[in-house]
Amino acid sequence: MSNAFVSLQKLSLAYGQTVVVPELNLDIREGELIALLGPSGCGKTTTMRAIAGLMTPQSGKIHIGGVDMTHTPANKRGIGLVFQSYALFPHLTAFENVAFGLRLKKMPVSEIKSRVEEGLNTVGLSHLADRKPAEMSGGQQQRLSLARSLVMEPKVLLLDEPLSNLDARLRLDMRTELQRLQRATGITMIFVTHDQAEALALADRIVLMKDGVIEQVGTPDELYNNPASKFAADFFGFENIFAIKGSNIIGSNGSLTANFDAENGHLAWRPSAISVGSGPFQGTVMGVSFAGEQREYVIKTDFGQIKAANPAADPVYEIGTLVAFDLPSKSAWHLPNVGNDS
Amino acid sequence: MTSKWTSRLIIGLTLTFLIGPFFIIIFAGMSAGDFMTFPPDGLSLKWYMKVFTVESFRESFALSLFLAIFGTIAALILGVPAAYAISRYNIPYAETIKTVVAAPIIVPGIIVGLALLRYLVVPLSFTVTLALFMAHTALVLPYAVRVVSSSLNNLRSDMEEAAVLLGCSRIGAFMRVVLPNIQSGVLAAFILGFVTSFNQVPVSLFLSGPGVRTLPIDMLSYMEITYDPSVAALSALLALLSVAIVFLAEKFLGFSRYV
Amino acid sequence: MFQNNREGLALALPAALFTAILFLLPVGLLLSEAFKIGGQWSLQGYVDFASKPLNQTVFLRTLKLGFLVALTSAIIGYACAFCIVNLDGKNRGRVFGLVVLPLMISPVARTYAWIVILGRTGIVNDAILALGLSDTPIRILFTETAVFLGLLQLFLPLMIISLVSALENLPKDVIPAARVLGASWIQVFTKIILPLTKDGLVMGGTLVFTGSLTAYITPAILGGSKVLMLETLLYQRVNVANDFVSAGIIATILITMSFGANLLLKRIAKARS
Ligand SMILES: Nc1ncnc2c1ncn2[C@@H]1O[C@H](COP(=O)(O)OP(=O)(O)OP(=O)(O)O)[C@@H](O)[C@H]1O
Numbered sequence A: 001m002s003n004a005f006v007s008l009q010k011l012s013l014a015y016g017q018t019v020v021v022p023e024l025n026l027d028i029r030e031g032e033l034i035a036l037l038g039p040s041g042c043g044k045t046t047t048m049r050a051i052a053g054l055m056t057p058q059s060g061k062i063h064i065g066g067v068d069m070t071h072t073p074a075n076k077r078g079i080g081l082v083f084q085s086y087a088l089f090p091h092l093t094a095f096e097n098v099a100f101g102l103r104l105k106k107m108p109v110s111e112i113k114s115r116v117e118e119g120l121n122t123v124g125l126s127h128l129a130d131r132k133p134a135e136m137s138g139g140q141q142q143r144l145s146l147a148r149s150l151v152m153e154p155k156v157l158l159l160d161e162p163l164s165n166l167d168a169r170l171r172l173d174m175r176t177e178l179q180r181l182q183r184a185t186g187i188t189m190i191f192v193t194h195d196q197a198e199a200l201a202l203a204d205r206i207v208l209m210k211d212g213v214i215e216q217v218g219t220p221d222e223l224y225n226n227p228a229s230k231f232a233a234d235f236f237g238f239e240n241i242f243a244i245k246g247s248n249i250i251g252s253n254g255s256l257t258a259n260f261d262a263e264n265g266h267l268a269w270r271p272s273a274i275s276v277g278s279g280p281f282q283g284t285v286m287g288v289s290f291a292g293e294q295r296e297y298v299i300k301t302d303f304g305q306i307k308a309a310n311p312a313a314d315p316v317y318e319i320g321t322l323v324a325f326d327l328p329s330k331s332a333w334h335l336p337n338v339g340n341d342s
Numbered sequence B: 001m002t003s004k005w006t007s008r009l010i011i012g013l014t015l016t017f018l019i020g021p022f023f024i025i026i027f028a029g030m031s032a033g034d035f036m037t038f039p040p041d042g043l044s045l046k047w048y049m050k051v052f053t054v055e056s057f058r059e060s061f062a063l064s065l066f067l068a069i070f071g072t073i074a075a076l077i078l079g080v081p082a083a084y085a086i087s088r089y090n091i092p093y094a095e096t097i098k099t100v101v102a103a104p105i106i107v108p109g110i111i112v113g114l115a116l117l118r119y120l121v122v123p124l125s126f127t128v129t130l131a132l133f134m135a136h137t138a139l140v141l142p143y144a145v146r147v148v149s150s151s152l153n154n155l156r157s158d159m160e161e162a163a164v165l166l167g168c169s170r171i172g173a174f175m176r177v178v179l180p181n182i183q184s185g186v187l188a189a190f191i192l193g194f195v196t197s198f199n200q201v202p203v204s205l206f207l208s209g210p211g212v213r214t215l216p217i218d219m220l221s222y223m224e225i226t227y228d229p230s231v232a233a234l235s236a237l238l239a240l241l242s243v244a245i246v247f248l249a250e251k252f253l254g255f256s257r258y259v
Numbered sequence C: 001m002f003q004n005n006r007e008g009l010a011l012a013l014p015a016a017l018f019t020a021i022l023f024l025l026p027v028g029l030l031l032s033e034a035f036k037i038g039g040q041w042s043l044q045g046y047v048d049f050a051s052k053p054l055n056q057t058v059f060l061r062t063l064k065l066g067f068l069v070a071l072t073s074a075i076i077g078y079a080c081a082f083c084i085v086n087l088d089g090k091n092r093g094r095v096f097g098l099v100v101l102p103l104m105i106s107p108v109a110r111t112y113a114w115i116v117i118l119g120r121t122g123i124v125n126d127a128i129l130a131l132g133l134s135d136t137p138i139r140i141l142f143t144e145t146a147v148f149l150g151l152l153q154l155f156l157p158l159m160i161i162s163l164v165s166a167l168e169n170l171p172k173d174v175i176p177a178a179r180v181l182g183a184s185w186i187q188v189f190t191k192i193i194l195p196l197t198k199d200g201l202v203m204g205g206t207l208v209f210t211g212s213l214t215a216y217i218t219p220a221i222l223g224g225s226k227v228l229m230l231e232t233l234l235y236q237r238v239n240v241a242n243d244f245v246s247a248g249i250i251a252t253i254l255i256t257m258s259f260g261a262n263l264l265l266k267r268i269a270k271a272r273s
C-alpha cells in the first residue's frame, strides 16, 4: 500500500443506474507495466476512464502519486490516455497534434519544436509531420496518438487497446517498441487488451477482469501456470476443464471413472498436455486442424468433448477414427472450488 | 435506351416547372414598356435600375438584411450550445427541450407575428424592430440546432476528452477542437438561417410599422399599388442573389447535404 | 466527462427558455383568445365560426389544396427522385442542387413569376389565343388552379429531397432482384419501393401538406380575395374586422392540423412496418 503509485480503493463505477464496476481495489507500483485483461464489456475502458478523470466514481478513491485525485479534474491529473479510437484532431497536422498539449503549457516555441520532433521520431513518424490524420494509415494514426501522449511526459500513461488495429507484423513491432519505451522512460503504464498472448508478452503484472470484478492479479507466469479460477484457466488456454467428484470426472455427457488424486473442484488440461495415440481412454476424432508446430484434434468421448494436440510430425488420425488418449494426472492443473466459479 | 430518354424527359420537365419561372421574371423585368407582359415589349434595363432608386426598397432591404444577419447570429449563439448539450450530455427533459426549440417550425408565421404584436409590442411597448428580431431568431433557431447537431454527431466526443487530458479546459477544448471541426456546419447553418430569415414573409405581415417593413412585405404592398415590372426586376435580382449565395455555399461547403 | 447534467442543462436552457417565453407564450395566449367571448370562457366562438359558410368553404378548400398538392408532388416526386437516383454521381449532384435551389429563393419572387405566366396577358393566355382555343383570354389567375400550381412549385422540392434520400438508402440490387423473380414494374413499386421508402414519403408528405396549409404568399398573390385559404382569411379577419377570435380559431386549426398531419403520418408509417 505504501509503495503504491496508483491506488484504486473500493472504486465503484456506473453509467446512470447501470453499475459496471461494483467495487474495485488495485495497487500499482511506480514504473510498472500493467495489462488490464478481460473479455469485451467487462469494464476495462470504464476503469481507465475513471483513472483518467473522464468519469466520476459513484464511490471509492483514486490516489495517484500518494495524492487523493478522486475529484481532481481530468486536465489537472497529469495522466495520458491513448484512446481505443485514437481521438486525433482531424483539423491539425501530425506535428500540431503532438504539439497541442505542449502549446497549452506555454512552452517556448523552440522547445516545443524539438520535443515534438523527438516524439515523432520515437514512433517513427518524422517523415509525416505535415500530414493530417485522415491522410495516414490506421497504424500510423495509432502511433501518432501515442506520441501525442508521450511528449506530455505523463506520470501515468493509459493505453486502451493500443495494438488492436494493427496488422500482425506491426503489432509485434509495436509491442517491442512499447516495452522499450516503458523501460526507457520509466512511466507507469496500464494498457487494456483482450488478447492474452499480448498481456503475457508485455506486462509486468496482469489484472484479469470479469464482469467488473478483478478475477486475479499476478505476473504473467502466475496467471499462465497457476490460474486461480476456472475463468482464469479458460482464459489462459486450459481448454479442457472438468468438474471432479469423488475422483471421477464429470463431463457434459456423463462421467469418467478414473483415479485422480483430487476430491473436488476442477481439473484442467491444455490441449498440448493431452496426446492422441495411446492411453487408457477412447474417443472418436471429430475434427483435425493443422496449427503449425502441432496438429489439434477435437475428440468426442462418452463423457464429453476434449481437445488434444500432437506434434505436427506425428501420423495423422482422420476424422471418424477411434483413437486412444490419456489424461495424464501429472500435467493436470487442479482448481479447488472457489466462490464465483459456475 | 428509351428508359434513359424517359428519365431525362422527366427530370427536364420537373426542372422546367421548378426553375423556368425564374427565367421568365428575369426577362419580364427587362421590359421596355410600363406594364408587365411576357414576352416583354422591347428590352431595357430601366426597371432594374429603378429598383435601386426606390427609397422604400432601400430601407426595407436594409431591415431585412439586418434581421437576417443578426437574427441568425443570435440564433447561433443560443443554438450552438443547445445543440452541443443535446448531442453530448444526457440531460433531463431532453425531448421536451428539443420539441420546444423545434416548435417555431410548426407554428405558422402569420400567427407568430400577430401574437408578438398583441402581447409584446402593444402592452409591453417593445419596438416592432425588436419583436421582428426576436421572431426571426426563434424561427431560425430550429434550423441552427438541427444543422449544428448533425455536424456534432459526426464528430466523436473522445476528441474533446483527449484535449482535456492534454491540459485544455472544457471551454478551451470546445474552442480549439470542436469548433474548428464543425465550422462548415456552423457556416451552413448561418447561410440556411440567413436565407430563411431574409425570405420570411408571414411573420412581418402584422409586425410592420411606419418605416419598419421587411423587403418582401414592401414588395407585396408595392404590387398592390403599381403593376410595373420593377417588382419583377427586384424579384429577379433577389433570386440571382440567392443563387449566387447557394452556388458559393455548395462549392465550398457541399451545402445541399445540410438542407 | 459529460456526466454533469446540470452543466448540460445550463447550455440548453437559454435556447429553450427564449423560445418558450418570447415565442410560445404569446402564441399560446393568442390561441386562448378564441375561447374567451366577452371575458368569459366559452366555445361559442368556435360554434359561430363553424356556422359561417365562408369559413366552411375556406376550411375545406385549404384541406383539399393541401391534400392535392401533397398527392401530386408524391407522384411527380417518385418519378423524378427515381430518375435522379439513377444518374451517375456528378450529374446527380447537379440535378439535386437545381432541385434544392428554388427553396433558397424568395417565395415572393417564386410566386410572382406565375402572374407573368398565368395573367390575362401572360404566356398561357397568349398561347391559347394564338392557337384559337378561345376568343377571349380565360381567367386562370385568382382560381384554385393558379394557387395549386404555385403551391406545387413551392413545395415539390421538399418531396423530391425526401424521396431521393429514401431511395438512396434502398438496399442495393433489390429492384433487379425483384425483377428477376418476375415482378412487374407496378409490383416492384407497390411491393418493394413503396414499403422501403415510406419514411421518406411520410416526411415529404408532412412537409408539403403542412407547408401548403400554412402558406400565405401563394394564396395571397395567386388567389387574392377570390380564393381565400385559412391564412389569407386570418389576415383578412384581423385587418378588416379586428376579429381576434376568428384569428385565434384559425391559428388553432392550422397548428392542430400541422401537428395532426405529423402524428397521423408517423402512425401510418409505424403501423405498416
Ligand atoms: N456510455 C455508456 N452508458 C451505459 N453503459 C455503458 C456505457 N459505456 C459502456 N457501458 C457498459 O459498460 C460495460 C463496460 O464497458 P467498457 O467499455 O468498460 O467495456 P470494455 O471492457 O472496455 O470492453 P471492450 O473490450 O469491448 O472495449 C459494458 O457492459 C457496456 O455496455
Ligand SMILES: [Mg+2]
Binding pocket: A044, A045, A046, A084, A160
Ligand atoms: Mg474498451
